[in-house]
Amino acid sequence: MTADEIRSMILEVIHEIVPDEDLSDLKPDVRIRDQIEMDSMDFLDIIMELRKRYGITVPEDYYMKLSTLDSSVEYLEPLMKDI
Amino acid sequence: MDYDVLIIGAGMSGLAAGIRLAYYDKKVCILERHYRVGGLNSFYSRDGHKFDVGLHAMTNYVPRGTKSTPLPKLLRQLKLQAEDFALCQQRMSAVRFPEKTLRFNNDLDFFIQEVADNFPKQADNFQKLLKTIAEYDALALDAKPMSAREVVGSIISDPILIDMIFCPLMYYGNAQENDMEFGQFVIMFNSIFCEGFARPQAGVRQILDVLVRKYEGCGGELRLRCGVQSMQTANERVESVTLDNGEVLTADKVISSAGYVETMRLLPDYDPARFKNDIGPLSFVEFIMVLDKELSEMGYDKTIIFFNNSDKFNYRKPADLIDVSSGVICCPNNFHFDSPLPEAMIRVTNMANFDLWNNLEPEEYKAQKTAWLETTLNEVVKFVPDFRHLIVYTDVFTPKTIYRFTGHMNGAVYGTPNKIKTGATHLENLFLCGTDQGFLGIVGAMLSGISMANLHVLQRG
Numbered sequence: 001m002t003a004d005e006i007r008s009m010i011l012e013v014i015h016e017i018v019p020d021e022d023l024s025d026l027k028p029d030v031r032i033r034d035q036i037e038m039d040s041m042d043f044l045d046i047i048m049e050l051r052k053r054y055g056i057t058v059p060e061d062y063y064m065k066l067s068t069l070d071s072s073v074e075y076l077e078p079l080m081k082d083i
Numbered sequence: 084m085d086y087d088v089l090i091i092g093a094g095m096s097g098l099a100a101g102i103r104l105a106y107y108d109k110k111v112c113i114l115e116r117h118y119r120v121g122g123l124n125s126f127y128s129r130d131g132h133k134f135d136v137g138l139h140a141m142t143n144y145v146p147r148g149t150k151s152t153p154l155p156k157l158l159r160q161l162k163l164q165a166e167d168f169a170l171c172q173q174r175m176s177a178v179r180f181p182e183k184t185l186r187f188n189n190d191l192d193f194f195i196q197e198v199a200d201n202f203p204k205q206a207d208n209f210q211k212l213l214k215t216i217a218e219y220d221a222l223a224l225d226a227k228p229m230s231a232r233e234v235v236g237s238i239i240s241d242p243i244l245i246d247m248i249f250c251p252l253m254y255y256g257n258a259q260e261n262d263m264e265f266g267q268f269v270i271m272f273n274s275i276f277c278e279g280f281a282r283p284q285a286g287v288r289q290i291l292d293v294l295v296r297k298y299e300g301c302g303g304e305l306r307l308r309c310g311v312q313s314m315q316t317a318n319e320r321v322e323s324v325t326l327d328n329g330e331v332l333t334a335d336k337v338i339s340s341a342g343y344v345e346t347m348r349l350l351p352d353y354d355p356a357r358f359k360n361d362i363g364p365l366s367f368v369e370f371i372m373v374l375d376k377e378l379s380e381m382g383y384d385k386t387i388i389f390f391n392n393s394d395k396f397n398y399r400k401p402a403d404l405i406d407v408s409s410g411v412i413c414c415p416n417n418f419h420f421d422s423p424l425p426e427a428m429i430r431v432t433n434m435a436n437f438d439l440w441n442n443l444e445p446e447e448y449k450a451q452k453t454a455w456l457e458t459t460l461n462e463v464v465k466f467v468p469d470f471r472h473l474i475v476y477t478d479v480f481t482p483k484t485i486y487r488f489t490g491h492m493n494g495a496v497y498g499t500p501n502k503i504k505t506g507a508t509h510l511e512n513l514f515l516c517g518t519d520q521g522f523l524g525i526v527g528a529m530l531s532g533i534s535m536a537n538l539h540v541l542q543r544g
Contacts, residue, residue, distance in 0.1 A: 017159065020148065037150045041160055044537055048107045057544060 001080040006073050010046070013053075014038075017045045028069040050076075054083055085333050086110050088540055089324055091311050092340035094122025094489075095525055096517035098294040099532030100338055102161050105303030107541055112334075113303065114326065116310030116490065120295055122340065123489050123496050123518065124525055126288050132373050132426065132476055135286045136488075137496070139387055139413040139430065142255065142274035143526040144170055144189055144281035152278060153526045160533045167293045170281035171418045173386035178247045179466055180391050185247055189279030198244070208239045212248075216277075221269040222522075222530075224504045224538075231268035232261075246396040251275055251389040253398045254411050254432070256523030258363045258497035260399040267502070267523060274524050280386060282418045290525070311341075314349045314513070321513045336540055338506075340517035340532070342491050343499045346508070363495030364400045366482035368435035370456055373476040374427040377416045381468040388412040388466050398434070405455050406434045407462045414467075429470060431463050437482035437493040452479045497523070506535040514539045 001009065011023055014032070021036040032038065046066060050056045056079050058066065065075035088104050090097045093115035104111040119125055124137030143154040147165050158165060177186045183201055187194040195213075199206040215238060220226070231249075239245050249263065252271035257263045263271075283289035299305060310327040314337065324332045339346040344358045391409040398409075410433040416424050443451060456479065460471055482494030491498065502521030506514045516535040517528055 020150070039151070039156070041156065041533070041537060044542060045160075048541055052107055059544065060542060 001077075001083050003073050003077055006076050006080055007069060010069060010072050010076075013046055013049045017042050017049070026069060031067050032069065033067070054080065056080065086112050087334065088112075088336045088338060088536075089114060089332060089334040090338045090340065091346070092122055092517065093117075093120040093295075093305060093307070094340055094517060095124055095290070095294070095528035096520075096532035096535075097122070097338070097340040098291070098298055099157070099161060099529035100340075100516050100536040101298045101303045101305075101532075102294065102301060103533055103536040104540055105298055105301035106162060108302075109540065111303050112332070113298070113305045114309045114311055114324075114332075115305070115307050116327070117488060118308050120305070120307070121287065121291050123485075123491070124287050124528075125291070125488070126286065129478055130476065132478070133286075133288075134371050134478060135288075135415070136369075136480065138282075138287040138290075138525055139411065139415070139432075140173060140280035140282050140418070141168070141170060141290070141526065142271075142278065142280060142524045144172060144279040153274070153530055154278070157526060157529050157533060160537075161294075161297060161529070163293065163297060168290055169283050169285075171284060171420045173280035173282075174384050174417045174419065176251075176280060176387040176389075177385055178250050178389045180243060180247055180250075180396070181394070183243060183247065187276060189281070191277050194276055202241055202244045205239055205241050205244050209244075212238045216269050216272055219266070219269045221266045221273070222534075223266075224534075226266050226504070229265040231263040231265040234265045235268070246391070248272075249398070250391055250396055250409065251387075251411075254389055256497055256527070257398065258365060258495065258502075258518075259500040260364060261397070264502070267521065270523055270527060274526065280418075282415065284420055284422075284424075286415070294529075311349055313351070316351060316510060319509070319511050321510055336512045336514065338514045338516050338532075338535055338539070340515070342495075342517070343501075343503060343515055343519040344492060345490055346513070346515060350510075361499045361501055362492045363498050363500060364493060365398075365497060366400075366435050366437045366485060366494035367432050367496060368405050368440075368455070368479065368481050369433075370431045370459060371478045371480075372429050372431075372470075372474045374429060374470055374473040375475050376473060377423070377427040378414055378429065378468065378470060379417060381470070383414070383468050384417055385412075385467075386414060386417040390462075390466050392462060392465070401434050401436050404436055404439045404451055405459065407455075407459050409434070410459070410462070412463055412467060427473075429467070431459055433459060435482050435494075437486070437495075440481045440483045440494075441486070448481075448483075452481070491518075506531075506539060 066072045087109040088111045090113040093113045312327045315323045393408040413430040485494035498518035516532045520531045522531040
């Protein structure tokens with residue numbers, strides 16, 4: 001997956017978890033949870049969906065790498081380059 | 084047979100935990116001793132009448148689109164839609180004490196006005212209480228226990244108003260006599276007064292059907308008539324689980340919704356003396372009556388009435404078989420349904436003494452049920468138009484019935500007074516969910532299952 005594909009994949013995953021939230025104005029470099037209504041349970045589901053869909057395991061210590069869109073793409077790009 | 088997770092009990096919490104785990108591809112099996120799911124919130128039929136147990140109403144009702152409250156959270160976590168439960172809102176409920184009545188519906192502002200009208204001097208204090216409640220994080224798993232009587236008593240100075248606030252909150256989820264842990268008070272206050280009551284058209288069956296269908300649809304395995312007889316341990320871990328039929332299962336982790344002591348009792352070296360203060364003392368009796376017409380035809384529109392007839396509201400194990408001085412009267416027909424329920428009913432719940440009921444001989448047990456029905460109804464008709472001539476069928480469940488069908492010691496529907504919020508036990512792969520973990524009510528039970536599955540399984544990789 002390219003960086004752009006990863007970005008839209010993450011947005012799609014978030015949309016599925018919190019369907020009522022408007023993601024169109026999400027700033028890529030600001031904490032996702034500061035911009036939309038998303039609690040720690042919802043955040044866990046991003047991690048779980050990555051595993052369910054792509055077999056990617058994010059260790060608990062790296063959860064904060066997924067806090068913004070940009071940092072998520074940066075963290076996931078090497079892990080998903082062959083997917 | 085090796086599983087990722089075994090769950091003991093197919094009640095609301097066990098099913099919710101199961102859905103989370105099965106959805107995320109864990110190999111999971113729920114073991115239920117009864118031939119039916121539901122546990123403390125279930126259903127049965129007798130002589131052609133369909134009855135619910137547990138659920139009078141689902142708490143935590145919020146309109147669609149409301150965010151950050153328990154009901155939408157749990158729907159999201161279970162990947163369910165709001166329509167799946169088809170919730171119909173209550174009409175009007177009330178807390179009735181001698182000389183005072185506080186009505187409430189699903190609009191908090193209405194309740195605030197009722198408090199101000201009935202207790203004008205307490206109106207400001209009540210606002211302060213609302214602020215304290217709003218600022219408290221009741222879902223924090225590491226909060227230090229505080230007495231709700233102390234906290235509320237420091238804000239509101241009228242003892243009658245205090246008791247009137249506590250009455251419904253205690254009846255719908257408190258495991259402790261006369262006081263409540265403040266975190267639990269907040270959960271119950273929000274779920275009843277700030278959010279509200281609703282009921283699926285088909286009652287508890289509808290919720291359970293949705294949960295079972297979702298769970299099995301995600302690949303979860305559900306085994307009914309399959310009680311856990313014991314657990315074997317080694318190196319601080321549960322090594323295997325033995326079923327009533329002798330079959331032995333193994334799993335990486337076990338989540339039990341059976342109750343704290345009820346779970347400890349399955350372990351080798353169980354020492355009853357160590358846990359004697361952890362068994363809940365409080366149980367209930369419920370009289371369920373089928374009527375030949377709806378009470379709304381007699382002008383009675385209340386959904387649920389929480390009543391107290393005595394000078395001081397007592398929430399404790401009674402010295403007699405039943406304490407009729409306070410209780411709950413639920414009229415399941417009085418919700419805003421799309422179409423009327425098949426039968427008119429009224430349900431009356433009172434506090435009851437497990438030991439006294441449990442020790443009765445069968446003939447005496449039957450006779451006492453009949454005698455207490457009459458005593459109870461004499462109290463109830465002070466709050467509801469006299470419906471006694473309309474009764475066409477009556478069924479009763481006692482603390483003994485609750486124990487028989489749920490396995491909860493003492494018939495303690497709200498479990499241990501000493502909640503274990505983290506769900507952790509002394510064994511590293513055994514966890515608790517449900518009533519004894521401490522999120523209350525039906526929505527709380529499901530959230531408990533979800534949180535424990537998240538915390539102890541999914542988050543651990």
